[in-house]
Each structure stands twice: as structure tokens, then as C-alpha cells.
Amino acid sequence: MDAPSRPSSSLFNVFxxxxxxxxxxxxxxxxxENERGHPTHITIQPPANSNDKRKRAVExxxxxxxxxxDAQQMHLFKGTGIVEMIEGVMGAPGHHGRDGLFxxxxxxxSGKSHTILGTKTQRGLVQMTLDTIYQACEEQLVQSFYGxxxxxxxxxxxxxxxxxxxxxxxxxxxxxxxxSERFPSRAQTPMQDxxxxxxxxxxxxxxxxxxxxxxQTPSVTDITLPADPTVEYAIVMSMYxxxxxxxxxxxxxxxxxxxxxxxxxxxxxxxxxEQSPDRxxxxxxxxxxxxxxxxxxxxxxxxxxERKVTGTGSNAVSSRSHGFFNxxxxxxxxxxxGPWSSSNLTIVDLAGSERARNxxxxxxxxxxxxxxxxxxxYLGQCMQMQSDNAGGSKNxxxxxxCKLTELLFSNSYPSSKTAQHYxxxxxxxxxxxxxxxxxxNATSQILRYSALAREVTVPRIPSTTDTILASLPSxxxxxxxxxRTASSGRASPxxxxxxxxxxxxxxxxLAAELEVSAIRLSEETARRKAAESxxxxxxxxxxxxxxxxxxxxxxxxxxxxxxxRRRWQxxxxxxxxxxxxxxxSKIDVVIRATKAQMKQEIKVYEDPDPELRDRxxxxxxxxxxxxxxxxxxxRETQQRSAxxxxxxxxxxxxxxxxxSAFHMDDE
Numbered sequence: 110m111d112a113p114s115r116p117s118s119s120l121f122n123v124f125x126x127x128x129x130x131x132x133x134x135x136x137x138x139x140x141x142e143n144e145r146g147h148p149t150h151i152t153i154q155p156p157a158n159s160n161d162k163r164k165r166a167v168e169x170x171x172x173x174x175x176x177x178x179d180a181q182q183m184h185l186f187k188g189t190g191i192v193e194m195i196e197g198v199m200g201a202p203g204h205h206g207r208d209g210l211f212x213x214x215x216x217x218x219s220g221k222s223h224t225i226l227g228t229k230t231q232r233g234l235v236q237m238t239l240d241t242i243y244q245a246c247e248e249q250l251v252q253s254f255y256g257x258x259x260x261x262x263x264x265x266x267x268x269x270x271x272x273x274x275x276x277x278x279x280x281x282x283x284x285x286x287x288x289s290e291r292f293p294s295r296a297q298t299p300m301q302d303x304x305x306x307x308x309x310x311x312x313x314x315x316x317x318x319x320x321x322x323x324x325q326t327p328s329v330t331d332i333t334l335p336a337d338p339t340v341e342y343a344i345v346m347s348m349y350x351x352x353x354x355x356x357x358x359x360x361x362x363x364x365x366x367x368x369x370x371x372x373x374x375x376x377x378x379x380x381x382x383e384q385s386p387d388r389x390x391x392x393x394x395x396x397x398x399x400x401x402x403x404x405x406x407x408x409x410x411x412x413x414x415e416r417k418v419t420g421t422g423s424n425a426v427s428s429r430s431h432g433f434f435n436x437x438x439x440x441x442x443x444x445x446x447g448p449w450s451s452s453n454l455t456i457v458d459l460a461g462s463e464r465a466r467n468x469x470x471x472x473x474x475x476x477x478x479x480x481x482x483x484x485x486x487y488l489g490q491c492m493q494m495q496s497d498n499a500g501g502s503k504n505x506x507x508x509x510x511c512k513l514t515e516l517l518f519s520n521s522y523p524s525s526k527t528a529q530h531y532x533x534x535x536x537x538x539x540x541x542x543x544x545x546x547x548x549x550n551a552t553s554q555i556l557r558y559s560a561l562a563r564e565v566t567v568p569r570i571p572s573t574t575d576t577i578l579a580s581l582p583s584x585x586x587x588x589x590x591x592x593r594t595a596s597s598g599r600a601s602p603x604x605x606x607x608x609x610x611x612x613x614x615x616x617x618x619l620a621a622e623l624e625v626s627a628i629r630l631s632e633e634t635a636r637r638k639a640a641e642s643x644x645x646x647x648x649x650x651x652x653x654x655x656x657x658x659x660x661x662x663x664x665x666x667x668x669x670x671x672x673x674r675r676r677w678q679x680x681x682x683x684x685x686x687x688x689x690x691x692x693x694s695k696i697d698v699v700i701r702a703t704k705a706q707m708k709q710e711i712k713v714y715e716d717p718d719p720e721l722r723d724r725x726x727x728x729x730x731x732x733x734x735x736x737x738x739x740x741x742x743x744r745e746t747q748q749r750s751a752x753x754x755x756x757x758x759x760x761x762x763x764x765x766x767x768x769s770a771f772h773m774d775d776e
Contacts, residue, residue: 121495122173123539123561124189125151128220129178130546138545138552140175147188148175153553166628168553170560172541183327185224186237189538192332195241197536198438198454202337206438206452208388208520208535214488214559215542216551217461222428224540225458226413232324235409235434235456242436243402245334246342249443250400258446263343263398263439266449268384271347271396272361276404279360279397283411323406337440343449345437346405347394348412349377352430353480354512354653359412359432360395378657379515388520396437409434429477431484431513432458453535457517459485462551483646484513486639489558491518492539510647 127138135157141150152169176185186192191211200206211234213221227233232240243250251259264273274282336342348359355376377393399405416432436454441447460481487510508518521534541559543552 121492121537121539122190123492123541123559124174124176124185125170125172125541125543125556125560126176126180126185126220126224127178128542128544130544132544132546134546136545137549138543140177148177149173151175151556153549153556156549168557170556172561178545181327182224182227182231182233182237185540186234186327186329187332189540191234191238191538192241192334194536194538195238195245195454196334198436198452199242199245199334199336200440200450200452202335202339205450206440208452209454210457210517210521210535210537211455211540212457212459212517212537213540213542214459214485215461215555216544216548218547219461219542219544219552221461221542222458224542225432225434225456227324230324231326236324236406237327237329238454238456239405239409239436240402241329241332241334242344242438243405244329244332246336246344246438247401249336249338249341251341251343252400259343260398262446263345263449266439266451267396268382268451269390269394269396270382270392271394273345273396273398276397276399276408279395280404280407280411323410339443340440341443343439344399344405345396345439346399346408347391347396347435347437348409349391349394349433349435350416350430351433351484351512351516353477354484354650356391356512356516357430358393358395359415360397360408376657378661379512379519389515391516428458428460429474429481431460431481433516434458459488459513462555483642484511486642487511487514487646488517489555490639490643493558510643511650 127140130136137154137156139152139154140148141152143149150169150171152167154167174188176188180188189211194209194211197207198209213224215221223233225233225235227236260273260275267273350357350359356379357374358377361374377391379389379391381389382392397404397408399408412434416428416430434456436456437451438454439449439451441449462482462485490510491508491514508514517537521537539559541555543555
């Protein structure tokens with residue numbers, strides 16, 4: 110198996126880095142020397158105390174390059190091609206940059222975080238990458254303080270609906286007295302009440318990390334990258350993690366911890382936006398514009414404090430999430446101040462695979478390990494599929510099975526929907542870390558799906574018949590045994606001996622085929638179990654995706670209903686105003702008409718009440734009846750009265766009672 114020939118345009122180059130082991134176990138990994146250059150092949154031999162027949166197979170793996178135990182950080186920085194990747198992200202003069210991805214993969218405790226982040230005395234690849242970028246474009250960095258035109262244009266050019274801040278304002282808000290300058294962002298993050306300016310001093314301790322206390326070696330001053338002299342640059346940083354198959358921001362204030370309880374964080378979405386139809390982005394991130402290497406280091410240390418880590422039986426500081434460090438390089442014409450073009454360099458520190466028996470995990474930690482192993486299994490399937498495609502296959506890489514593979518592979522395989530917006534796919538580099546003496550099973554599993562090529566050699570195992578025949582003494586002519594055989598007349602003819610040898614050879618061949626079939630059966634069984642796990646995980650993923658879609662639809666519908674309610678409320682208020690105005694105008698007309706009638710002395714008579722009229726008529730009839738009765742009584746009384754004297758008295762009384770009669774008598 111020769112070294113794989115991979116073109117420069119390949120999406121993935123895979124390197125292997127061996128960690129200096131502190132274990133006293135026997136070494137099971139051997140590096141093959143290469144006379145033509147750097148070593149590219151390794152061989153793993155199962156431990157001698159292994160009882161599993163499957164482990165007796167010797168496997169040989171090929172990588173782009175193998176870095177042995179004595180390799181330093183600078184050897185890895187220069188040998189893996191990350192310097193060329195940085196140059197590609199910055200872009201040639203007059204051209205857009207190409208996105209880059211650098212990731213580490215390996216078992217828990219194999220040296221992934223050491224490679225990416227370094228130690229207290231030695232820098233990692235993230236720090237060296239940032240230092241190289243700032244050395245190249247330091248003199249052409251734009252002034253992006255709050256209120257400057259460059260800051261407004263950078264915020265407007267962002268395509269991921271991010272909260273964007275300057276490093277000074279962000280660090281003052283996190284570590285200061287919360288009285289730093291406040292300013293609105295162009296878009297709102299999907300996290301509720303998560304502004305870093307609303308968390309106060311409870312978000313983190315007020316101890317700001319000092320760049321002078323951070324490691325300064327190895328130095329990259331000897332690495333010089335060309336920068337386009339006609340443009341101005343801006344460096345924007347963001348950090349996030351994939352924890353339990355959900356994306357969380359590491360620079361957002363919602364990650365604060367109060368009294369030992371972590372504040373509830375809201376997961377972010379990885380999707381296409383209206384301004385980014387050609388590639389997916391993590392929407393709603395907190396992005397920091399860093400004007401210097403020192404500011405970038407302080408932002409990096411701030412984000413690392415929020416990453417999920419815990420101690421296990423296999424690693425004292427085990428990462429419980431996949432960490433993503435995104436460096437966005439923006440540039441525009443320095444003279445004409447045109448639109449900003451952007452390219453991303455993403456450095457990924459993947460969490461390590463682990464076995465519960467070795468790591469001694471339980472409860473929440475065990476559930477985290479299950480999610481980590483599941484995502485790494487999907488990653489292995491994607492890498493294996495991509496390796497097969499490099500050999501001529503045209504299979505579709507199933508990178509949408511989990512958030513990790515979607516983040517790593519989505520922008521490497523543009524879909525047909527984005528063909529009209531096509532841009533160069535991202536360039537990817539993978540560094541696999543391994544300990545040559547610890548955990549053969551986990552290490553061999555990582556190597557199987559990450560290597561560029563694999564070759565399995567099954568050792569020849571003597572059959573039972575061969576073992577018995579080899580243990581028998583050889584019979585030569587002339588011995589006593591031969592003489593006895595000859596005298597007895599029972600010697601086997603040559604044909605019988607030849608048939609026995611053929612039968613033994615056939616038995617040995619069948620035994621070898623049986624062992625190979627057993628290995629293939631074990632592999633197929635493992636693949637079937639992996640497929641079943643993949644199916645179950647896909648169902649869980651679909652349930653989670655359905656819930657996310659339901660939540661998103663609910664929020665969108667809630668916004669639409671609220672907007673419609675406000676619109677109808679406005680229409681109702683306008684209608685009420687119109688009715689009030691119409692009523693006021695009618696009242697004015699009535700008032701004017703009343704005044705005009707009063708001037709013309711027009712009397713208005715009201716119509717009588719029908720009931721009152723009936724009552725009046727009834728009373729009038731009663732009065733008429735009473736008068737008739739009274740007159741009848743008077744006539745009757747007069748007729749009964751016969752004395753003239755009494756009539757005289759009555760007449761006199763009437764006369765004196767009527768004054769007019771008195772005056773008539775006087776006359």
C-alpha cells in the first residue's frame with residue numbers, strides 16, 4: 110500500500126500525531142520509516158494478551174504525514190499546511206479568500222486540546238494562527254471603535270444576524286463595572302435577555318486575563334505572509350460549542366453561572382440566511398472585532414472559561430463538548446471603501462471518544478459521553494465515505510445526521526440549491542492524535558475511519574491437523590518402524606499420502622477463509638449495529654428537529670398574530686376616530702339648526718301621550734255624568750219645595766250673593 114496521492118484541491122488532508130506515552134504497557138503502534146521523506150504509514154499489532162480472534166489481524170494505515178513523539182508545535186504548524194491555509198483565507202490580491210477548517214480528532218487524553226490550545230508554557234495552534242494573521246495585516250487593520258464608520262459598515266455587512274461588539278466594549282462589560290459604552294446591534298440574537306451588558310458583575314470574576322501572562326513561545330516571527338496593500342482588514346472572532354448535539358455561544362452573557370447553577374442557554378441555529386444563500390452560518394452569535402493580538406487573546410481566554418469540561422477516570426480535564434474557534438477575516442478596498450468580503454478560518458477542538466468502563470463516568474457525564482461518541486461515530490462514517498469517494502466512488506456523504514458533521518461538512522459540499530451562488534468549498538485539515546501504548550481498541554477504531562487508506566493482514570494460524578502432524582516423528586526408510594511396516598505389508602501407498610497432504614492443505618485453506626469470514630462477520634455486525642444506532646439517532650434527531658421547527662413556527666406565528674393584532678387595533682382606533690368626528694359634525698348641524706329655529710320663533714309642540722288623552726277623555730265623561738246628576742238633583746229639589754216664602758228666601762239669598770244684582774236694584 111503506497112502513500113496516497115491526494116491533489117492539492119482535496120477537501121481533507123489527514124495527519125497523525127503521536128503523543129509521548131507515560132504508560133508502561135507494550136507499544137502496539139509502529140511507524141514505518143520512509144526513505145523518500147517524512148513517514149506516512151503506521152502498523153498496529155494487537156497486544157499479546159488479547160484473547161479476541163478479531164484483534165489478531167495486523168492493520169496498516171496511511172496518512173498524509175505522521176508526526177512522531179518528538180514533534181513540536183512548530184513542526185505541526187508548518188508541516189500540516191496551516192500556514193498555506195491562512196494565506197488562502199486571506200486571499201490573493203484582488204481575489205476573495207477560501208474558507209478553511211482545521212480540526213483535531215482522537216481518544217480522550219490523546220493530546221487534542223494540547224495541540225489546539227497549548228499549555229501554560231507553550232502556545233497552541235490557535236494562538237500561533239492569530240499571531241501570524243495579525244503580523245501579516247497589522248498595519249492595514251481598520252479603526253473599528255464604536256461610532257466609527259467602519260464599525261457600522263462591519264455590522265451591516267454581517268450575514269449571520271450576530272451581535273457585534275468591539276473588543277474594548279466587550280471586555281469592559283465583562284470584567285469592568287458595567288458602565289462601559291452601550292450601543293445597539295444591527296440584529297437581535299435569538300437568545301432572550303442574554304445581552305452581556307445586562308449581566309452585571311455576576312457573569313464572571315473581574316480578573317481580566319493579561320496577555321503578558323500568557324505563553325509567548327513558540328514564536329512565529331520568522332513566518333511572513335503577503336498582504337494585499339490596496340485593502341484594509343478587520344479581524345472578527347466568535348466562539349461556540351456543540352454540547353449534547355446543540356450549538357451554544359461561548360461569548361454570550363447568558364452563559365453566566367449564579368450560585369453554582371448554570372443559567373439556561375438557548376441553542377443557536379445553523380442555517381442559510383437571506384444574505385448568505387451560498388453557505389450555512391450559525392445565526393445569532395456574539396462576534397467581537399479585535400484590533401490587536403492582545404485583544405484576541407483576552408477574548409479567547411474569556412470564551413474558554415465557558416466551555417464544558419470535567420474530570421474523568423481517563424482525563425483530569427476532559428472536554429464535554431466540541432469547541433469551535435472562528436476567525437473571520439474581512440477586507441475591502443482601502444481607497445473606495447467598497448463592500449466587505451469575508452472568509453472564515455475555523456479551528457475545531459473535538460471532544461475525545463471514551464469508554465464508560467475506563468472513564469468511570471455516570472449520570473450526566475455518562476450521557477455527555479454517549480452524545481460525544483455518537484457524533485464521532487457519524488463523523489467517522491462521513492470520513493470513511495469521503496475516503497471512498499476519493500477512490501472513485503460517487504456516494505453521498507451523510508453529513509446531516511448530527512450537528513457536528515453538519516458544521517464540519519456542509520460548506521464542503523454545496524447543495525444544488527446554491528449553485529447560482531457557488532463559491533470555492535472550504536479547505537479542510539484533520540490532525541488525528543493517538544497514544545501508542547494506551548487503549549488499543551479505541552485507538553484502532555479512530556484510526557480505521559480517519560486514515561486515508563487501510564490494509565488488513567490476517568496472520569497464518571496453523572490448523573489442528575498441521576499441529577498434530579508436526580508433532581509426530583518423521584519416518585525415514587531403513588528404520589525399525591519402516592521394517593516393521595514393510596514386514597506387515599500395511600504400508601500406505603504414495604497416493605494415500607498425497608491425498609492426506611491435499612486434505613490438510615484444504616483444511617488449512619478453509620480455516621484461513623473461516624477466520625477471514627469471522628473477521629468480516631464481526632465487521633458487518635459492527636456496521637449493522639452502527640446502522641441501527643444511526644437509525645435510532647436519526648429518529649431522535651428528527652424529533653428534535655421537529656420540535657425546533659415547531660418552536661420556530663410558533664414564534665413566527667406569534668409575531669405574525671401580534672403584528673396583525675396591532676394592525677387591526679390601528680384600524681379600529683381610526684374607525685372610532687372617524688365615527689366620533691361624524692357624530693361631532695351631526696351635533697354641530699343640530700346645534701346650528703336649533704339656533705336658527707330659535708331666531709325664527711318657531712314653536713315646537715310635542716305630541717300628546719295616547720294614555721294621557723284616554724285618561725282625560727274618561728275624566729271628561731265622568732264630569733258630564735256628574736253635572737247631569739247634579740242638575741237632576743236640583744230640579745228634583747225645586748219641584749219638592751211648595752212654600753213661596755222659602756222660594757223668596759232663596760231668591761233673596763241669591764240676590765244678596767250676586768253683587769251685580771245689588772247694583773241693578775240700586776239703579
